[in-house]
Amino acid sequence: DGFGLGRDATPDEVAAWDIDVRPDGQGLPEGRGTVAEGEEIFTAQCAVCHGDFGEGVGRWPNIAGGQGSLADEDPVKTVGSYWPYLSTVWDYVHRAMPFGNAQSLTDDEVYALTAYILYLNDVVLEEDFELSHENFTEIRLENEDGFYMDDRDTLEVPQLTGEPCMEACKPSVEITMRARVLDVTPDTADDDAAAAPAAETAAAEPAPEAPAEESVAALDPELVAAGERAFRQCSACHQIGEGATNRVGPHLNDLFGRTAGEIDGFNYSRPFQEAGEAGLVWNDETIAAFLADPRNYVKGTRMSFRGLKSEDDAAAILAYLKSFDE
Template identity: 40%
Template sequence: MSSLKILSLAALLTVSMGSGVAMAKDTVKDKGVGHYGYGKSATAEEIAGWDIDIRPDGRGLPAGSGSVEDGEMLYEDKCASCHGSFGEGVGKYPVLAGGQDTLTEERPEKTVGSFWAHTSTLYDYIRRAMPFPQPESLSDEETYAITAYVLYLNDLVEDDFVLSQETWDEVAKLPNNPNFVPDPRPDTHAKRCMSDCKKEVKIVSEPTISAEEVAAADDTVVKAAAGNEEGAGVYNGACAACHNLGVAGAPRLGDTAAWKARIAQGEETLIKHALEGFQGDAGMMPAKGGRMDLSDEDVTAAVKFMLVESK
């Protein structure tokens, strides 16, 4: 399946899932959209919003550039709290650098420099998903710079290197690239019928579309008890990504068993851990959860909210 087809499908699913009851009602009227009658055809603008992938040869790269020097400052500010100042990884967060010559060992260190095949994977992932608490917040120049610095941490470029469309070919292929080979296996094990095939295929049933069911699947936003709306707002915007799901050892909101020992440490201690960062037995809490744009007051309000909701 081509990249454009995948992106078109993703855009179509997004439009369908994000449109709520109104879309469900429209779909009931218009059963001609798609095989199952869900959603609507993606527009060129919607597809363009998803079509941001970077190819190994540099196709799709935006204009701009970023240096190792600029990348160092950005990395320390936005990445080091999780990945370590030297790419060594903090707690259970991924290691980005090192691991060369370990791939034949029983437990190899799979990093950008030791395992990855293409620099485009690094640039594309940073652009889409990093930094963890604020994905897609980096400019193209900042993404170039951080990518260049991670390459530098792996001894793949010099400290005066500047990454751009013009210098991409110098670093497009990473050291382990020759060890990646095309997968010749088919997408499916089913064999195409070439003779004596069924002449007609009948659809025996159609899905039942229910506006009420769509409405029931609406996103859940944590609501605050009266008097702590500010803390709930900070939590939903900055903390829920980890504490709603228990990511990386983070105690889930409302899980009284997980919070019991923490609450016993006292509110002041927990606020200090949230502000300054803390390495616990179950996981690592970056300073302010990695959201250095939050004020101390914001973080304090969020902690107080979580304590109330988890007792």
């Protein structure tokens, strides 16, 4: 019976896609990693968003602390305070992290990162603690019993069912709060208005002395501002501007004229180093070509970016990058 459609999945195919892990340990591969190993990976690949101590940068998630805060007015929900199962950490880091370079970590690296996240949350206390498939299910998180099945049907629905009042339902009405007081609604009349301050900043920023011939003098503030918006898709991995450091990707200050793979202390992929040795220097043409199709332009690059489709975006990003060129 059935329709006779589809074909059998091969064991290799199932193994390639069936990566999920459950609280009982089903799906965990063999492997191991220590807190200290995890710290090194975390600093290089995760701290740019999650902070050196898992505290979260800007609006990126904090993943440590908050224990005992769940009933507070401002609860802090982290792996340590809120998540019920450690398997969720392993599964999520492995399937979706680092942001912008998913499924790039080895199983051992995921064990090490998971161990380090336990350490950040004081679940384990020693830097030489090693997490592995053998001791994984022995680790329990504090809030495992803090969850219960949806009880709206029994608790709420009976109170909210029945014929509602239609006449003289209350004696009087007062306004108690106005959204306008907070004034956090995006400007809907003109979406570009929000970007105006950024344009002013960028326009004010280029260094007055010795502009490189092809760049700063000709920069269009509107294009730079558009570039700043378009650069958001890069900013998860690349920093630019004052204080920018290498993160998942190298910093992008003074990019023009830089040889591919030349930043000290950044761990480039081998194809990238080879491209630099072969003479790849970043300029308008090479950057635009790389951004249009990174994986074909430098085959084997670790940069997991799909490529810019719009030439307008490419021009804007080039202008934005140039605004950080000395």
